[in-house]
Amino acid sequence: MAGPPLLEIEDLRLGYATERGTLWAVDGVNLEVRRNEALTVLGESGCGKSSLARTLLRTLPRNARTPSGQIRLDGREVLGLPEERFRREVRWVRIALVMQAAMNALNPVVRVGEQVAEPLRVHQRMGRREAQRRAAAAFEEVGIATDFLRRYPHELSGGMRQRAVLAMALVTEPDLVILDEPTSALDVLTQASIMNVLKRIKAERGVSFILITHDIATSSELADRVALMYAGQVVETASAEAFFGDPAHPYSRLLMDSVPRLHQEQPPRAIPGRPPSLLEPPTGCRFADRCPKAYERCAEPPPEVAYDTRHRVRCWLHHPGGRR
Amino acid sequence: MASAAPVSRTASLLRDLRYLGVFTAKRVIALLLTVLVGVYLTILIANMGGQVDELRMAQIQGEVAEQVRGDPAFQDLDSEEREELMQRQIDLEVERLRLDEPFILRSFDYLRAAMTLDLGRAEQMHSDAGSRQVYNIIVERLPATLLLFGTANLLVFFVSVFAALSLSRRYGSRLDQSVIGLAPTSAAPAWFYGIFLILIFAFILPLLPSGGMVSVPPPEDPWAYAASVIRHMALPLAAMFIAQIFISIYSWRTFFLIHSSEDYVEMARAKGLPDALVEQRYILRPTLSPIVTSFLLMLIGLWSGAIILEQVFNWPGLGTLLFEAIGHRDTPVIIGSVVIFAYLLAVTVFLLDFLYAILDPRVRIDGGQR
Numbered sequence: 001m002a003g004p005p006l007l008e009i010e011d012l013r014l015g016y017a018t019e020r021g022t023l024w025a026v027d028g029v030n031l032e033v034r035r036n037e038a039l040t041v042l043g044e045s046g047c048g049k050s051s052l053a054r055t056l057l058r059t060l061p062r063n064a065r066t067p068s069g070q071i072r073l074d075g076r077e078v079l080g081l082p083e084e085r086f087r088r089e090v091r092w093v094r095i096a097l098v099m100q101a102a103m104n105a106l107n108p109v110v111r112v113g114e115q116v117a118e119p120l121r122v123h124q125r126m127g128r129r130e131a132q133r134r135a136a137a138a139f140e141e142v143g144i145a146t147d148f149l150r151r152y153p154h155e156l157s158g159g160m161r162q163r164a165v166l167a168m169a170l171v172t173e174p175d176l177v178i179l180d181e182p183t184s185a186l187d188v189l190t191q192a193s194i195m196n197v198l199k200r201i202k203a204e205r206g207v208s209f210i211l212i213t214h215d216i217a218t219s220s221e222l223a224d225r226v227a228l229m230y231a232g233q234v235v236e237t238a239s240a241e242a243f244f245g246d247p248a249h250p251y252s253r254l255l256m257d258s259v260p261r262l263h264q265e266q267p268p269r270a271i272p273g274r275p276p277s278l279l280e281p282p283t284g285c286r287f288a289d290r291c292p293k294a295y296e297r298c299a300e301p302p303p304e305v306a307y308d309t310r311h312r313v314r315c316w317l318h319h320p321g322g323r324r
Numbered sequence: 325m326a327s328a329a330p331v332s333r334t335a336s337l338l339r340d341l342r343y344l345g346v347f348t349a350k351r352v353i354a355l356l357l358t359v360l361v362g363v364y365l366t367i368l369i370a371n372m373g374g375q376v377d378e379l380r381m382a383q384i385q386g387e388v389a390e391q392v393r394g395d396p397a398f399q400d401l402d403s404e405e406r407e408e409l410m411q412r413q414i415d416l417e418v419e420r421l422r423l424d425e426p427f428i429l430r431s432f433d434y435l436r437a438a439m440t441l442d443l444g445r446a447e448q449m450h451s452d453a454g455s456r457q458v459y460n461i462i463v464e465r466l467p468a469t470l471l472l473f474g475t476a477n478l479l480v481f482f483v484s485v486f487a488a489l490s491l492s493r494r495y496g497s498r499l500d501q502s503v504i505g506l507a508p509t510s511a512a513p514a515w516f517y518g519i520f521l522i523l524i525f526a527f528i529l530p531l532l533p534s535g536g537m538v539s540v541p542p543p544e545d546p547w548a549y550a551a552s553v554i555r556h557m558a559l560p561l562a563a564m565f566i567a568q569i570f571i572s573i574y575s576w577r578t579f580f581l582i583h584s585s586e587d588y589v590e591m592a593r594a595k596g597l598p599d600a601l602v603e604q605r606y607i608l609r610p611t612l613s614p615i616v617t618s619f620l621l622m623l624i625g626l627w628s629g630a631i632i633l634e635q636v637f638n639w640p641g642l643g644t645l646l647f648e649a650i651g652h653r654d655t656p657v658i659i660g661s662v663v664i665f666a667y668l669l670a671v672t673v674f675l676l677d678f679l680y681a682i683l684d685p686r687v688r689i690d691g692g693q694r
Contacts, residue, residue, distance in 0.1 A: 057594045059590050059593055059594045062495060062496070087596045087598070088596065090596075091594060091595060091596030092594070092595045092596045093596065096595075097591075097594045099587060099590070099591055099594070103587075104586065104587035104588060105587050105588055105591040106588055106591075107588045107592070107605070107606055107609070107610060108588075108610055108684070108685070108686055109609055109610045109612075109683070109684055109685060109686075110605065110609070118595060118597065119595050119596065119597075122595070122596065122597055122598070122601070123596060152685040152686070154685070154686050165591075168595075
């Protein structure tokens with residue numbers, strides 16, 4: 001593929017100041033997203049996946065420290081961009097966000113249509129009428145009747161609100177849309193129909209997605225690639241087929257075994273133990289004390305090893321000198 | 325579909341109007357009942373459940389006796405005739421005041437008069453212009469209170485809301501922390517600061533007058549008059565400002581902090597809206613109902629003034645009036661000022677109900693469609 005990928009994240013670190021020291025929620029993450037590619041960031045609660053998303057758009061809480069590392073959009077560094085330029089050039093122009101808890105992502109006292117059209121009015125200085133027309137088009141695209149543009153958020157159902165937030169993310173035609181747990185508050189049918197909308201939009205628009213979720217089933221639907229996070233680090237990145245078919249990291253394998261499947265005799269198995277504290281993470285591999293294959297080398301921090309083309313694993317087992 | 329739309333729109337408009345009518349009627353009735361109960365309780369309390377009648381009776385007897393004895397026209401009557409005359413006059417007075425009827429019956433007449441804003445005549449007090457009408461007495465004092473407390477409260481309200489908004493942006497900064505540190509200064513009331521201000525600025529450094537509203541005699545020139553009033557206002561104003569500003573900033577700052585961590589505020593920032601727009605449309609706009617509520621309640625709170633502060637600064641306002649009325653047991657004045665306050669409060673609450681519906685679309689629907 002010619003040129004740099006759409007998004008490159010290099011050695012990204014983000015810490016939160018707490019009373020007991022700095023909590024590194026994102027600790028040395030490397031990732032890339034190409035154009036029209038959907039990357040799923042998978043991980044359990046507290047692994048840092050939402051912090052990663054928030055760092056990308058700089059919507060960090062007050063106690064967050066300045067993140068370090070690099071974030072490049074089309075090869076251009078944006079992490080160090082001054083606040084005002086970041087607002088004008090990145091937010092909703094290049095990267096849009098569908099928030100976790102999208103139920104409350106809409107201002108209760110402003111009509112939905114106005115909120116959806118707002119990024120156009122601000123970033124493209126578009127007139128009200130034209131912006132409303134574009135908002136209506138976005139509503140049609142995500143499957144809401146355009147009458148709802150004139151409604152207030154409380155008059156919409158949960159699924160419709162989620163779609164409205166999605167329409168808001170698409171209206172400025174950004175290159176990358178981050179979906180932070182977009183369906184976790186919805187029922188299964190609504191989830192499925194929203195996933196279908198996302199698939200259609202990806203095919204039609206050529207937009208890239210980063211889907212952040214803890215739900216393996218949801219992640220497998222849209223993903224071209226999967227990144228699995230554990231305790232602030234990415235432990236495995238691979239194409240979706242490789243990840244779901246032949247996961248390399250012991251954590252990935254155990255995670256696959258923990259998913260209940262149809263037509264399978266074996267009951268799902270839980271992974272014993274808990275993730276380590278991010279305030280004082282272990283110096284070596286962070287999964288070592290839960291890992292059935294851990295050996296003495298795991299006391300040292302594992303490097304990211306190329307397992308296959310575009311398939312990397314942070315594990316000593318796959319290191320050239322490691323024990324298979 | 326196209327032809328059905330206008331019909332259903334008319335129908336829904338009619339339904340909305342009917343709903344609005346029913347809502348208004350319900351609110352008016354509920355508020356009138358509230359005022360009624362409040363005023364009646366005041367009547368009972370101000371008359372001490374009828375015990376004031378006995379005081380009044382004794383007072384009438386004393387007055388009549390004084391009058392008859394002092395009048396030279398009755399000097400040559402013998403004591404029996406004089407007794408009889410006095411008794412006749414007392415009976416006339418009792419009949420005029422209807423003191424022969426049970427208090428409970430009269431209390432309802434008082435209630436009717438109060439509710440129809442027929443405030444009656446004061447028993448002992450009178451306005452500076454000489455009127456004994458309660459209405460005139462109150463209206464004469466009103467401007468003084470409104471001027472002082474209106475200025476102070478408007479100043480505190482707007483300064484604190486805008487300072488709080490800017491502090492909530494700088495959460496945890498040194499400025500923020502010093503304002504929080506100063507919040508306990510509001511534990512002391514305004515008159516407490518007033519005493520110290522008088523001591524410092526009127527006695528130690530004789531810069532400003534220690535009390536009153538205008539110098540004696542009042543200047544002729546309107547500009548000089550205004551300047552004199554401003555000089556007299558400076559200290560009480562400063563006392564109220566010091567006593568209220570920090571706690572007010574503190575509470576509004578906390579209010580804005582809570583509301584600026586809403587998901588939709590974060591979303592607005594993520595959307596790349598400029599800070600001013602986020603503040604205006606995503607923080608202030610959704611919180612307008614509580615802000616307006618507290619503003620309006622503050623405005624009607626002005627009505628009663630502040631009894632002690634007005635005393636300390638010798639300010640000729642309603643607080644002083646109420647203080648004097650209670651001292652003189654001048655029941656009509658006490659009741660009159662409570663009645664007006666109750667009506668003001670009821671009207672404000674009534675207006676607020678409609679303001680909420682205008683400000684917050686979530687309020688509109690309740691009871692309407694559901």
